[in-house]
Amino acid sequence: MKERTPISLIPLIHAFKFTGDPDPVNEYYKETVIKEYVTPNPGFVCKECHQVLSVHGYCETPKGGRIACPSDMIILGIQGYYPCKLATFHKTHEHYENHEYVPMEDS
Ligand SMILES: [Zn+2]
Numbered sequence: 301m302k303e304r305t306p307i308s309l310i311p312l313i314h315a316f317k318f319t320g321d322p323d324p325v326n327e328y329y330k331e332t333v334i335k336e337y338v339t340p341n342p343g344f345v346c347k348e349c350h351q352v353l354s355v356h357g358y359c360e361t362p363k364g365g366r367i368a369c370p371s372d373m374i375i376l377g378i379q380g381y382y383p384c385k386l387a388t389f390h391k392t393h394e395h396y397e398n399h400e401y402v403p404m405e406d407s
Contacts, residue, residue: 313375320355320370333381334359337367359383
């Protein structure tokens with residue numbers, strides 16, 4: 301029996317930064333995964349980021365709607381997209397280009 305070498309797998313995720321700006325990328329994602337946050341008080345200030353609510357986005361997740369602050373990362377999880385604070389994202393993820401890609405050997 302052929303001896304197997306243990307391998308470590310780096311899970312890859314797909315994510316993008318929500319800026320709240322009307323740039324083409326944000327507009328695309330606004331139409332698809334992140335909706336405009338509709339609130340009766342668009343001029344109110346967010347408790348998290350201290351920016352007005354009108355620049356925020358909204359994600360439908362299996363656990364309910366989540367408000368996305370400008371600069372939040374929007375992560376594609378198993379059950380859809382969800383927002384994550386940028387600082388938390390940087391603590392828990394690394395950019396793929398920082399890793400050397402090692403292809404798996406044929407068995
Ligand atoms: Zn906010």
